[in-house]
Amino acid sequence: MDILTALLTLPYAPVRGLTSVVKTLHRQAEEQLYDPANVRRELEGLDAALAAGDLSAEDHALAQQQVLDRLIAPGGAPREGESGQPGLALGPAAGRPRRRAGR
Template identity: 40%
Template sequence: MGLISEVLLLPFAPVRGSAWVIGQVLHEAERLYYDPATVRAELARLEERLEAGEIDEEEFDRQEDELLDRLEIGLRGGAGTADGTAR
């Protein structure tokens, strides 16, 4: 049955391949988004923007909270897979 199903599903191979590629790109994007080093660098840039007067204290606090949430998720290792474990 395996060979027959593979032959019948062969026209859908490009779709399955595309889905795999999209999944890999999504996984890598999530890994980078939650990477602690990346988040720490963004926190440093955010502080520089506050000191330079580009943003006010309220905007700084809002963005800092978002970045700290990302950092917490990244440090827990909960990003990257559906079951909450890092690959």
């Protein structure tokens, strides 16, 4: 029966092969995205851009928080209590959303 199944599903072999390749690429991309060494390099790059004047302090803080969030909550889903809306941050004491400065 295995030979018959193999012969009947032979036309789907390229699809199965492509699916396997896509899964492997996805796994490797996630490993690189959440690798602490890569995150550290990104943070160092942000610090260098701030020192060179390419980034404002506000943009630096926002980009730094986004990079650190990848380490804290892999998968990109907002953590509990986050609004998921850009430009909003939780207030430290009140727990209410507040707008970033300059908006």
